[in-house]
Amino acid sequence: MKRQDIQCDSQGQLRHFLTIEGHKRETLTQILDTAENFVTVGNQPVKKVPLLRGKTIVNLFFESSTRTRTTFELAAKRLSADVLNVNISTSSTSKGESLLDMLHNLEAMHCDMFVVRHEQSGAAHFIAQHVVPHISIINAGDGRHAHPTQAMLDVFTIRKHKPDFTALRVAIVGDLMHSRVARSQIHALNTLGVPEIRAIGPCTLIPPYLEQMGVHVYHDVREGLKDVDVVIMLRLQRERMDGALLPSELEYFQTYGLTQEKLALAKPDAIVMHPGPINRGVEIESSVADGPQSVILEQVSNGIAVRMAVMSVVLGRKPSGEEGEA
Amino acid sequence: MSERRDVQTLLSPMAGDLQSLLNSRHITDPAIIGIHTGGAWIAERIHQQLKPEQPLGTLNITFYRDDFTRIGLHPQVEPSNLPFSVDDRHIVLIDDVLHTGRTIRAAMNEIFDYGRPASIILACLVERSGRELPICADVAGERLTLEAHQHVKLTGPDPLELLIQESK
Numbered sequence: 001m002k003r004q005d006i007q008c009d010s011q012g013q014l015r016h017f018l019t020i021e022g023h024k025r026e027t028l029t030q031i032l033d034t035a036e037n038f039v040t041v042g043n044q045p046v047k048k049v050p051l052l053r054g055k056t057i058v059n060l061f062f063e064s065s066t067r068t069r070t071t072f073e074l075a076a077k078r079l080s081a082d083v084l085n086v087n088i089s090t091s092s093t094s095k096g097e098s099l100l101d102m103l104h105n106l107e108a109m110h111c112d113m114f115v116v117r118h119e120q121s122g123a124a125h126f127i128a129q130h131v132v133p134h135i136s137i138i139n140a141g142d143g144r145h146a147h148p149t150q151a152m153l154d155v156f157t158i159r160k161h162k163p164d165f166t167a168l169r170v171a172i173v174g175d176l177m178h179s180r181v182a183r184s185q186i187h188a189l190n191t192l193g194v195p196e197i198r199a200i201g202p203c204t205l206i207p208p209y210l211e212q213m214g215v216h217v218y219h220d221v222r223e224g225l226k227d228v229d230v231v232i233m234l235r236l237q238r239e240r241m242d243g244a245l246l247p248s249e250l251e252y253f254q255t256y257g258l259t260q261e262k263l264a265l266a267k268p269d270a271i272v273m274h275p276g277p278i279n280r281g282v283e284i285e286s287s288v289a290d291g292p293q294s295v296i297l298e299q300v301s302n303g304i305a306v307r308m309a310v311m312s313v314v315l316g317r318k319p320s321g322e323e324g325e326a
Numbered sequence: 327m328s329e330r331r332d333v334q335t336l337l338s339p340m341a342g343d344l345q346s347l348l349n350s351r352h353i354t355d356p357a358i359i360g361i362h363t364g365g366a367w368i369a370e371r372i373h374q375q376l377k378p379e380q381p382l383g384t385l386n387i388t389f390y391r392d393d394f395t396r397i398g399l400h401p402q403v404e405p406s407n408l409p410f411s412v413d414d415r416h417i418v419l420i421d422d423v424l425h426t427g428r429t430i431r432a433a434m435n436e437i438f439d440y441g442r443p444a445s446i447i448l449a450c451l452v453e454r455s456g457r458e459l460p461i462c463a464d465v466a467g468e469r470l471t472l473e474a475h476q477h478v479k480l481t482g483p484d485p486l487e488l489l490i491q492e493s494k
Contacts, residue, residue: 013398037386037405046439049389079389312389316399 006128013317016128016137017310019146020187028191032156035302035309041078042304051312052081056111060127061140062088062118067276067300068140068150072115075307084111100130107132112315114138121145121180136314144180150275151184153306155192157299158230161271165189171198171224171266172215174234174256174283175205177245181275182234186213200224201256204245221256225265233258233274233284249282259285263293271295333486336451336467337368341375343465344418344449351445353416359383361433362404364422364480368451371486372420380415383408390432412441422480424450424466427459452478452488 007022009015014027041049057076061069069085076083086106106114113136116124121143128137141147155165162168170189176182176199189197190213199210200218210217218224225231236252246252263272272284272294280286289296348356357380360369366384373382386406388399419433430448437443453466456474470478472490479489 034399037388040405040407041389044439045441048439050435051389051394312399316394318398319396 006125009317011318014314015317016124016139017148017314018124018128018137018139020148020151020184020191021146023191025191025193028152028155028188031152031306031309031313032159034313035152035156035305038078038305038308039302041308042301048078048080050080052076052079052315055079055081055113055315056084056109057081057113057115057311058084058086058106058111059140060086060088060106060114060116062116062123063141065117065141067303068117071300071303072138072140072149072307075304075311078304079308079311081112081311099127103127103131107135111135113311115140117141119143138310138314141180144178144183146184147180147275148184148188149303149307149310150181151188152310153299153303154181154185154232154273154275155188156306157273157295157302158271160298160302161295162229165192165194168194168230169196169198169228170194170230170232171200171218171228172232172234173200173221173224173258175236176201176210176234177205177207178237179234182232185232186210186215190214198224198228202246202252221262222265225262228266229270231258231263231266231270231272233272233278235275235277236279236282249279253282257281257283257285258288260288260291263288269293273299276300328489328491331488331490333368333451333467333480333482333488336488337371338375340449340451340465340467341372344372344447345376347447347465348416348418351416351447353445355379356416356418356447357383357408357410357412358418358420359385359408359433359437361419361421361429362386364451364482365420366404367480367483367486368422369420370483372418372449381409383410385419385433385436387429387432387436390436392428392432406436408437408440412437412443414442414444417443417446418449419446420449422451423478424448424453424461424463425456425478427457427461430461431459451480454478 007016007018059069059072073083115138116127117140123142124137124139139146139148172182186197198216198218199206200221206217274296278284278289356378358369358373360366362384384407447464449465450463451467453463454470454472475493477491477493481487481489
Protein backbone atom coordinates (compact mmCIF):
# COMPACT_ATOMS: atom_id res chain seq x y z
CA MET A 1 0.00 0.00 0.00
CA LYS A 2 2.91 2.32 0.75
CA ARG A 3 3.95 2.26 -2.90
CA GLN A 4 0.50 3.17 -4.08
CA ASP A 5 0.53 6.08 -1.63
CA ILE A 6 3.79 7.45 -2.86
CA GLN A 7 2.95 7.06 -6.57
CA CYS A 8 -0.27 9.07 -6.41
CA ASP A 9 -1.23 12.40 -4.88
CA SER A 10 -4.19 12.88 -2.56
CA GLN A 11 -6.56 13.10 -5.54
CA GLY A 12 -5.36 9.80 -6.98
CA GLN A 13 -3.43 11.46 -9.81
CA LEU A 14 -0.20 9.86 -10.92
CA ARG A 15 2.75 11.68 -9.35
CA HIS A 16 5.60 9.17 -9.66
CA PHE A 17 5.76 6.10 -11.87
CA LEU A 18 7.86 3.60 -9.94
CA THR A 19 6.15 0.28 -10.46
CA ILE A 20 3.03 -1.15 -12.09
CA GLU A 21 1.97 -2.67 -8.78
CA GLY A 22 -0.94 -0.95 -7.11
CA HIS A 23 -2.15 0.97 -10.16
CA LYS A 24 -5.75 0.64 -11.24
CA ARG A 25 -6.64 -0.57 -14.69
CA GLU A 26 -7.95 2.93 -15.51
CA THR A 27 -4.55 4.48 -14.82
CA LEU A 28 -2.81 2.06 -17.17
CA THR A 29 -5.50 2.53 -19.80
CA GLN A 30 -5.18 6.31 -19.54
CA ILE A 31 -1.45 6.00 -20.27
CA LEU A 32 -2.09 3.66 -23.22
CA ASP A 33 -4.78 5.94 -24.68
CA THR A 34 -2.54 8.98 -24.29
CA ALA A 35 0.31 7.12 -25.98
CA GLU A 36 -1.99 6.42 -28.92
CA ASN A 37 -2.10 10.17 -29.55
CA PHE A 38 1.68 10.46 -29.48
CA VAL A 39 2.37 7.77 -32.07
CA THR A 40 1.61 10.21 -34.90
CA VAL A 41 4.02 12.86 -33.58
CA GLY A 42 6.91 10.77 -34.93
CA ASN A 43 5.41 11.03 -38.42
CA GLN A 44 4.99 14.81 -38.41
CA PRO A 45 7.52 16.87 -40.34
CA VAL A 46 8.14 18.70 -37.05
CA LYS A 47 8.46 15.81 -34.60
CA LYS A 48 7.54 17.84 -31.55
CA VAL A 49 4.57 19.06 -29.56
CA PRO A 50 4.91 22.00 -27.19
CA LEU A 51 3.27 20.27 -24.21
CA LEU A 52 6.19 20.24 -21.75
CA ARG A 53 7.86 23.45 -22.91
CA GLY A 54 9.82 24.95 -20.04
CA LYS A 55 10.01 21.71 -18.05
CA THR A 56 13.38 20.20 -17.24
CA ILE A 57 13.79 16.44 -17.18
CA VAL A 58 16.94 14.81 -15.84
CA ASN A 59 18.01 11.36 -16.99
CA LEU A 60 19.81 9.90 -13.97
CA PHE A 61 21.39 6.71 -15.21
CA PHE A 62 23.44 4.82 -12.65
CA GLU A 63 23.51 1.78 -14.91
CA SER A 64 24.33 1.69 -18.59
CA SER A 65 21.53 1.59 -21.11
CA THR A 66 21.28 2.68 -24.71
CA ARG A 67 17.74 2.05 -25.81
CA THR A 68 15.99 3.10 -22.63
CA ARG A 69 18.02 6.28 -22.17
CA THR A 70 17.78 7.37 -25.78
CA THR A 71 14.05 6.73 -25.99
CA PHE A 72 13.47 8.64 -22.74
CA GLU A 73 15.58 11.47 -24.11
CA LEU A 74 13.73 11.50 -27.43
CA ALA A 75 10.38 11.30 -25.66
CA ALA A 76 11.22 14.32 -23.52
CA LYS A 77 12.52 16.27 -26.51
CA ARG A 78 9.43 15.49 -28.59
CA LEU A 79 7.41 16.99 -25.75
CA SER A 80 9.64 20.10 -25.96
CA ALA A 81 11.11 19.59 -22.48
CA ASP A 82 14.74 20.39 -21.76
CA VAL A 83 16.76 17.27 -21.07
CA LEU A 84 19.82 16.82 -18.93
CA ASN A 85 21.70 13.53 -19.14
CA VAL A 86 23.68 12.84 -16.00
CA ASN A 87 26.23 10.13 -16.51
CA ILE A 88 26.83 8.92 -13.00
CA SER A 89 30.10 7.13 -13.55
CA THR A 90 31.72 10.44 -14.49
CA SER A 91 29.75 12.61 -12.08
CA SER A 92 30.60 13.71 -8.58
CA THR A 93 29.57 10.43 -6.93
CA SER A 94 33.05 9.36 -7.96
CA LYS A 95 34.33 12.37 -6.00
CA GLY A 96 32.64 11.11 -2.86
CA GLU A 97 29.39 13.10 -2.96
CA SER A 98 26.45 11.15 -1.56
CA LEU A 99 23.40 10.31 -3.65
CA LEU A 100 21.17 12.59 -1.58
CA ASP A 101 23.58 15.52 -1.84
CA MET A 102 23.61 15.09 -5.58
CA LEU A 103 19.79 14.99 -5.65
CA HIS A 104 19.56 18.15 -3.57
CA ASN A 105 21.88 19.89 -6.01
CA LEU A 106 19.71 18.88 -8.94
CA GLU A 107 16.64 20.04 -7.01
CA ALA A 108 18.29 23.41 -6.55
CA MET A 109 18.50 23.67 -10.34
CA HIS A 110 14.69 23.66 -10.50
CA CYS A 111 14.21 20.42 -12.37
CA ASP A 112 10.76 18.87 -12.71
CA MET A 113 11.37 15.18 -13.26
CA PHE A 114 14.07 12.59 -12.67
CA VAL A 115 14.18 9.48 -14.82
CA VAL A 116 16.13 6.99 -12.73
CA ARG A 117 17.89 3.79 -13.75
CA HIS A 118 19.84 1.98 -11.03
CA GLU A 119 21.27 -1.49 -10.46
CA GLN A 120 19.79 -1.64 -6.94
CA SER A 121 16.16 -2.68 -6.46
CA GLY A 122 14.21 0.09 -4.76
CA ALA A 123 16.49 2.94 -5.83
CA ALA A 124 13.79 4.92 -7.63
CA HIS A 125 11.46 4.44 -4.68
CA PHE A 126 14.16 5.68 -2.29
CA ILE A 127 14.72 8.79 -4.40
CA ALA A 128 10.96 9.43 -4.62
CA GLN A 129 10.78 9.38 -0.83
CA HIS A 130 13.51 11.99 -0.50
CA VAL A 131 12.94 14.52 -3.28
CA VAL A 132 11.10 17.79 -2.80
CA PRO A 133 7.38 17.50 -3.53
CA HIS A 134 7.30 19.19 -6.94
CA ILE A 135 9.69 16.69 -8.52
CA SER A 136 8.35 13.51 -10.13
CA ILE A 137 10.31 10.29 -10.42
CA ILE A 138 10.03 7.78 -13.23
CA ASN A 139 11.62 4.40 -12.71
CA ALA A 140 13.61 3.40 -15.79
CA GLY A 141 14.62 0.09 -14.25
CA ASP A 142 15.83 -0.76 -10.75
CA GLY A 143 17.77 -3.98 -10.10
CA ARG A 144 15.55 -7.02 -10.35
CA HIS A 145 12.53 -5.10 -9.14
CA ALA A 146 10.67 -3.22 -11.87
CA HIS A 147 10.82 -1.60 -15.28
CA PRO A 148 7.33 -0.17 -15.55
CA THR A 149 7.67 1.89 -18.75
CA GLN A 150 9.04 -1.16 -20.58
CA ALA A 151 6.01 -3.14 -19.43
CA MET A 152 3.71 -0.34 -20.58
CA LEU A 153 5.25 -0.23 -24.05
CA ASP A 154 4.94 -4.01 -24.23
CA VAL A 155 1.24 -4.02 -23.38
CA PHE A 156 0.78 -1.07 -25.75
CA THR A 157 2.37 -3.12 -28.55
CA ILE A 158 0.20 -6.11 -27.65
CA ARG A 159 -2.95 -3.95 -27.70
CA LYS A 160 -2.07 -2.66 -31.19
CA HIS A 161 -2.16 -6.24 -32.49
CA LYS A 162 -4.61 -7.88 -30.09
CA PRO A 163 -7.02 -5.23 -28.80
CA ASP A 164 -8.88 -7.45 -26.32
CA PHE A 165 -6.68 -8.25 -23.32
CA THR A 166 -9.36 -10.48 -21.80
CA ALA A 167 -9.02 -13.03 -24.62
CA LEU A 168 -5.26 -13.52 -24.53
CA ARG A 169 -2.80 -16.22 -23.63
CA VAL A 170 0.66 -14.73 -23.13
CA ALA A 171 3.90 -16.69 -22.69
CA ILE A 172 7.04 -15.15 -21.17
CA VAL A 173 10.07 -17.27 -21.98
CA GLY A 174 13.53 -17.37 -20.44
CA ASP A 175 15.26 -15.78 -17.47
CA LEU A 176 12.39 -14.60 -15.32
CA MET A 177 14.53 -14.82 -12.19
CA HIS A 178 16.69 -11.81 -12.99
CA SER A 179 14.13 -9.94 -15.05
CA ARG A 180 12.58 -6.72 -13.77
CA VAL A 181 10.89 -6.50 -17.15
CA ALA A 182 9.05 -9.79 -16.63
CA ARG A 183 7.85 -8.79 -13.15
CA SER A 184 6.44 -5.53 -14.46
CA GLN A 185 4.92 -7.25 -17.49
CA ILE A 186 3.12 -9.77 -15.29
CA HIS A 187 1.68 -7.00 -13.11
CA ALA A 188 0.57 -5.04 -16.16
CA LEU A 189 -0.99 -8.04 -17.91
CA ASN A 190 -2.79 -9.04 -14.71
CA THR A 191 -4.09 -5.52 -14.15
CA LEU A 192 -5.36 -5.27 -17.72
CA GLY A 193 -7.27 -8.53 -17.38
CA VAL A 194 -5.20 -11.07 -19.35
CA PRO A 195 -6.64 -14.42 -18.21
CA GLU A 196 -3.64 -16.66 -18.83
CA ILE A 197 0.01 -15.79 -18.33
CA ARG A 198 2.62 -18.52 -18.73
CA ALA A 199 6.23 -18.49 -17.59
CA ILE A 200 8.53 -20.83 -19.48
CA GLY A 201 12.12 -21.57 -18.47
CA PRO A 202 14.49 -23.86 -16.56
CA CYS A 203 13.86 -24.31 -12.79
CA THR A 204 16.99 -22.28 -12.03
CA LEU A 205 15.62 -19.20 -13.82
CA ILE A 206 11.98 -19.29 -12.67
CA PRO A 207 11.45 -17.58 -9.30
CA PRO A 208 9.18 -19.40 -6.83
CA TYR A 209 6.79 -16.47 -6.26
CA LEU A 210 5.41 -16.51 -9.83
CA GLU A 211 2.62 -18.93 -9.05
CA GLN A 212 1.35 -16.59 -6.36
CA MET A 213 1.10 -13.94 -9.07
CA GLY A 214 -1.30 -16.21 -10.95
CA VAL A 215 1.28 -17.32 -13.51
CA HIS A 216 1.30 -20.86 -14.92
CA VAL A 217 4.85 -22.24 -14.90
CA TYR A 218 6.13 -24.53 -17.65
CA HIS A 219 9.55 -26.10 -17.90
CA ASP A 220 8.77 -27.74 -21.24
CA VAL A 221 8.88 -25.00 -23.85
CA ARG A 222 6.86 -26.94 -26.41
CA GLU A 223 4.03 -27.51 -24.00
CA GLY A 224 4.15 -23.90 -22.85
CA LEU A 225 4.05 -22.31 -26.29
CA LYS A 226 1.04 -24.29 -27.42
CA ASP A 227 -1.77 -21.98 -28.66
CA VAL A 228 -0.43 -18.76 -27.18
CA ASP A 229 -1.24 -15.38 -28.75
CA VAL A 230 1.86 -13.55 -27.60
CA VAL A 231 5.42 -14.85 -27.07
CA ILE A 232 7.68 -12.58 -25.03
CA MET A 233 11.31 -13.65 -25.10
CA LEU A 234 13.62 -12.41 -22.36
CA ARG A 235 17.32 -11.75 -22.61
CA LEU A 236 19.67 -14.03 -20.73
CA GLN A 237 21.04 -11.58 -18.18
CA ARG A 238 24.52 -12.93 -17.97
CA GLU A 239 25.76 -9.86 -16.10
CA ARG A 240 23.36 -10.57 -13.26
CA MET A 241 24.13 -14.27 -13.00
CA ASP A 242 26.57 -15.23 -10.31
CA GLY A 243 26.53 -18.99 -10.16
CA ALA A 244 26.17 -22.03 -12.32
CA LEU A 245 22.55 -21.53 -13.33
CA LEU A 246 22.97 -22.81 -16.87
CA PRO A 247 25.06 -25.55 -18.44
CA SER A 248 25.91 -23.55 -21.59
CA GLU A 249 24.41 -21.00 -23.94
CA LEU A 250 24.25 -23.55 -26.72
CA GLU A 251 22.29 -25.96 -24.59
CA TYR A 252 20.01 -23.13 -23.47
CA PHE A 253 19.34 -22.23 -27.10
CA GLN A 254 18.62 -25.83 -27.99
CA THR A 255 16.16 -26.17 -25.14
CA TYR A 256 14.54 -22.73 -24.76
CA GLY A 257 15.67 -20.65 -27.73
CA LEU A 258 12.81 -19.56 -29.97
CA THR A 259 13.09 -21.18 -33.38
CA GLN A 260 10.58 -21.20 -36.22
CA GLU A 261 9.81 -24.79 -35.43
CA LYS A 262 8.90 -23.97 -31.80
CA LEU A 263 7.03 -20.82 -32.77
CA ALA A 264 4.81 -22.94 -35.03
CA LEU A 265 3.27 -24.38 -31.86
CA ALA A 266 1.80 -20.99 -30.95
CA LYS A 267 -1.27 -19.62 -32.71
CA PRO A 268 -0.60 -18.84 -36.38
CA ASP A 269 -1.10 -15.11 -35.78
CA ALA A 270 0.96 -15.01 -32.58
CA ILE A 271 3.34 -12.08 -32.21
CA VAL A 272 6.93 -12.35 -30.98
CA MET A 273 8.32 -9.72 -28.63
CA HIS A 274 11.65 -9.04 -26.95
CA PRO A 275 12.58 -6.09 -24.71
CA GLY A 276 16.08 -6.01 -26.22
CA PRO A 277 18.97 -6.14 -26.51
CA ILE A 278 18.61 -9.50 -28.21
CA ASN A 279 21.24 -12.24 -28.09
CA ARG A 280 20.83 -13.85 -31.50
CA GLY A 281 21.34 -17.58 -31.33
CA VAL A 282 21.03 -17.60 -27.52
CA GLU A 283 17.37 -16.91 -26.73
CA ILE A 284 16.08 -16.31 -30.24
CA GLU A 285 16.92 -17.45 -33.76
CA SER A 286 17.68 -14.62 -36.22
CA SER A 287 15.03 -15.76 -38.68
CA VAL A 288 12.40 -15.42 -35.92
CA ALA A 289 13.73 -12.09 -34.60
CA ASP A 290 13.60 -10.65 -38.13
CA GLY A 291 10.57 -12.66 -39.26
CA PRO A 292 7.02 -11.59 -40.07
CA GLN A 293 5.65 -12.38 -36.60
CA SER A 294 8.30 -10.30 -34.85
CA VAL A 295 7.25 -6.89 -33.49
CA ILE A 296 10.57 -6.22 -31.76
CA LEU A 297 11.40 -3.00 -33.61
CA GLU A 298 7.82 -1.82 -33.27
CA GLN A 299 8.34 -2.08 -29.51
CA VAL A 300 11.20 0.39 -29.80
CA SER A 301 9.10 2.98 -31.69
CA ASN A 302 6.20 2.48 -29.34
CA GLY A 303 8.60 3.00 -26.44
CA ILE A 304 8.92 6.66 -27.37
CA ALA A 305 5.16 7.27 -27.52
CA VAL A 306 4.54 5.40 -24.26
CA ARG A 307 7.30 7.30 -22.43
CA MET A 308 5.87 10.57 -23.76
CA ALA A 309 2.52 9.48 -22.35
CA VAL A 310 3.90 8.62 -18.91
CA MET A 311 5.80 11.91 -18.73
CA SER A 312 2.83 14.01 -19.77
CA VAL A 313 0.32 12.22 -17.54
CA VAL A 314 2.65 12.66 -14.55
CA LEU A 315 3.57 16.28 -15.26
CA GLY A 316 0.03 17.07 -16.40
CA ARG A 317 -1.60 16.33 -13.09
CA LYS A 318 -3.74 19.17 -11.82
CA PRO A 319 -2.17 21.17 -9.02
CA SER A 320 -3.52 19.66 -5.83
CA GLY A 321 -2.34 22.19 -3.28
CA GLU A 322 -0.57 19.56 -1.25
CA GLU A 323 2.68 20.08 -3.08
CA GLY A 324 3.51 23.20 -1.15
CA GLU A 325 3.48 21.10 1.99
CA ALA A 326 5.87 18.27 2.49
CA MET B 327 -31.93 28.62 -17.96
CA SER B 328 -30.91 27.08 -21.26
CA GLU B 329 -31.88 27.21 -24.89
CA ARG B 330 -31.50 24.55 -27.58
CA ARG B 331 -31.13 25.34 -31.26
CA ASP B 332 -31.14 23.21 -34.34
CA VAL B 333 -27.87 23.33 -36.26
CA GLN B 334 -29.11 22.17 -39.67
CA THR B 335 -30.55 25.58 -40.53
CA LEU B 336 -27.15 27.18 -39.89
CA LEU B 337 -25.08 24.66 -41.84
CA SER B 338 -26.34 25.23 -45.39
CA PRO B 339 -25.86 29.01 -45.40
CA MET B 340 -22.47 28.50 -43.75
CA ALA B 341 -21.41 26.08 -46.49
CA GLY B 342 -22.71 28.54 -49.11
CA ASP B 343 -20.77 31.46 -47.62
CA LEU B 344 -17.63 29.35 -47.47
CA GLN B 345 -17.98 28.32 -51.11
CA SER B 346 -18.42 31.97 -52.17
CA LEU B 347 -15.31 32.97 -50.23
CA LEU B 348 -13.30 30.16 -51.82
CA ASN B 349 -14.57 31.22 -55.26
CA SER B 350 -13.69 34.86 -54.68
CA ARG B 351 -10.15 33.82 -53.69
CA HIS B 352 -9.89 31.43 -56.67
CA ILE B 353 -9.23 28.46 -54.37
CA THR B 354 -10.19 25.29 -56.19
CA ASP B 355 -8.50 22.57 -54.15
CA PRO B 356 -8.92 23.38 -50.46
CA ALA B 357 -8.36 20.96 -47.60
CA ILE B 358 -10.89 21.00 -44.77
CA ILE B 359 -9.70 20.42 -41.21
CA GLY B 360 -12.06 20.09 -38.24
CA ILE B 361 -10.98 20.54 -34.63
CA HIS B 362 -11.97 17.69 -32.31
CA THR B 363 -14.65 17.14 -31.21
CA GLY B 364 -17.38 19.61 -32.19
CA GLY B 365 -15.41 21.20 -35.01
CA ALA B 366 -14.85 17.79 -36.57
CA TRP B 367 -18.62 17.14 -36.58
CA ILE B 368 -19.28 20.44 -38.35
CA ALA B 369 -16.36 19.88 -40.73
CA GLU B 370 -17.76 16.49 -41.68
CA ARG B 371 -21.11 18.07 -42.64
CA ILE B 372 -19.45 20.89 -44.58
CA HIS B 373 -17.16 18.38 -46.31
CA GLN B 374 -20.20 16.38 -47.42
CA GLN B 375 -21.79 19.50 -48.90
CA LEU B 376 -18.76 21.02 -50.66
CA LYS B 377 -17.26 17.68 -51.75
CA PRO B 378 -13.64 18.86 -52.11
CA GLU B 379 -11.09 16.52 -53.64
CA GLN B 380 -8.99 16.28 -50.46
CA PRO B 381 -10.21 13.94 -47.70
CA LEU B 382 -11.32 15.45 -44.39
CA GLY B 383 -8.59 16.21 -41.85
CA THR B 384 -9.04 16.33 -38.10
CA LEU B 385 -6.98 18.01 -35.43
CA ASN B 386 -6.60 17.14 -31.75
CA ILE B 387 -5.07 20.21 -30.15
CA THR B 388 -4.68 18.73 -26.65
CA PHE B 389 -0.90 18.88 -26.80
CA TYR B 390 -0.86 22.47 -28.07
CA ARG B 391 -3.12 24.03 -25.44
CA ASP B 392 -1.77 26.94 -23.43
CA ASP B 393 -3.48 25.91 -20.19
CA PHE B 394 -1.80 22.49 -19.77
CA THR B 395 0.09 23.49 -16.63
CA ARG B 396 -3.06 24.96 -15.12
CA ILE B 397 -5.70 22.38 -15.89
CA GLY B 398 -3.72 19.28 -16.79
CA LEU B 399 -4.09 16.78 -19.57
CA HIS B 400 -7.60 16.60 -21.00
CA PRO B 401 -9.57 13.43 -21.53
CA GLN B 402 -8.32 11.92 -24.73
CA VAL B 403 -9.98 12.15 -28.09
CA GLU B 404 -8.91 10.78 -31.46
CA PRO B 405 -5.37 11.61 -32.61
CA SER B 406 -4.83 14.26 -35.26
CA ASN B 407 -5.13 12.99 -38.80
CA LEU B 408 -4.14 15.15 -41.77
CA PRO B 409 -4.31 12.81 -44.79
CA PHE B 410 -2.77 15.34 -47.19
CA SER B 411 0.34 17.48 -47.45
CA VAL B 412 -0.12 20.84 -45.72
CA ASP B 413 2.66 22.54 -47.66
CA ASP B 414 1.36 25.22 -50.07
CA ARG B 415 -2.23 24.09 -49.53
CA HIS B 416 -5.22 26.34 -48.88
CA ILE B 417 -6.68 25.17 -45.57
CA VAL B 418 -10.20 25.65 -44.27
CA LEU B 419 -10.07 25.34 -40.49
CA ILE B 420 -13.42 24.57 -38.89
CA ASP B 421 -14.50 24.79 -35.26
CA ASP B 422 -17.88 24.77 -33.57
CA VAL B 423 -17.61 27.86 -31.36
CA LEU B 424 -15.11 30.70 -31.64
CA HIS B 425 -14.84 32.27 -28.19
CA THR B 426 -11.47 33.36 -26.74
CA GLY B 427 -9.50 32.41 -29.87
CA ARG B 428 -7.05 30.26 -27.89
CA THR B 429 -8.16 27.01 -29.51
CA ILE B 430 -7.58 28.49 -32.97
CA ARG B 431 -4.13 29.74 -31.91
CA ALA B 432 -3.27 26.19 -30.78
CA ALA B 433 -4.70 24.65 -33.96
CA MET B 434 -2.70 26.98 -36.21
CA ASN B 435 0.48 26.15 -34.31
CA GLU B 436 -0.18 22.48 -34.84
CA ILE B 437 -0.93 22.92 -38.55
CA PHE B 438 2.41 24.71 -38.98
CA ASP B 439 4.16 21.70 -37.43
CA TYR B 440 2.90 19.73 -40.45
CA GLY B 441 4.05 22.25 -43.05
CA ARG B 442 3.60 25.74 -44.45
CA PRO B 443 0.07 26.23 -45.77
CA ALA B 444 -0.63 28.70 -48.56
CA SER B 445 -3.48 30.19 -46.52
CA ILE B 446 -5.90 29.40 -43.71
CA ILE B 447 -9.58 30.33 -43.72
CA LEU B 448 -11.41 30.10 -40.41
CA ALA B 449 -15.03 28.96 -40.47
CA CYS B 450 -17.05 28.59 -37.25
CA LEU B 451 -20.60 27.55 -36.60
CA VAL B 452 -20.91 30.22 -33.92
CA GLU B 453 -18.76 33.29 -33.49
CA ARG B 454 -19.48 34.62 -30.02
CA SER B 455 -18.12 37.61 -28.12
CA GLY B 456 -15.22 37.29 -25.69
CA ARG B 457 -12.09 37.24 -27.85
CA GLU B 458 -8.75 37.33 -26.03
CA LEU B 459 -6.57 37.10 -29.14
CA PRO B 460 -6.59 38.93 -32.50
CA ILE B 461 -8.46 36.16 -34.31
CA CYS B 462 -11.75 36.40 -36.20
CA ALA B 463 -13.85 34.04 -38.28
CA ASP B 464 -13.93 34.46 -42.07
CA VAL B 465 -17.20 32.54 -42.19
CA ALA B 466 -19.68 32.11 -39.33
CA GLY B 467 -23.02 30.31 -39.21
CA GLU B 468 -24.20 32.71 -36.53
CA ARG B 469 -22.71 35.65 -34.65
CA LEU B 470 -23.82 36.00 -31.02
CA THR B 471 -23.18 38.66 -28.43
CA LEU B 472 -23.18 36.93 -25.08
CA GLU B 473 -22.23 37.79 -21.52
CA ALA B 474 -19.18 36.11 -19.99
CA HIS B 475 -21.39 33.87 -17.85
CA GLN B 476 -23.28 32.51 -20.87
CA HIS B 477 -21.96 29.39 -22.54
CA VAL B 478 -22.50 27.92 -25.99
CA LYS B 479 -21.95 24.22 -26.46
CA LEU B 480 -22.44 21.93 -29.42
CA THR B 481 -23.86 18.51 -28.58
CA GLY B 482 -23.85 15.64 -31.06
CA PRO B 483 -22.99 14.01 -33.29
CA ASP B 484 -26.56 12.94 -33.95
CA PRO B 485 -28.50 15.16 -33.76
CA LEU B 486 -26.26 18.20 -33.73
CA GLU B 487 -27.69 20.79 -31.37
CA LEU B 488 -26.48 24.08 -30.00
CA LEU B 489 -27.01 24.56 -26.27
CA ILE B 490 -26.89 28.07 -24.83
CA GLN B 491 -26.63 28.02 -21.04
CA GLU B 492 -26.26 30.39 -18.13
CA SER B 493 -23.48 29.19 -15.83
CA LYS B 494 -23.97 29.22 -12.09
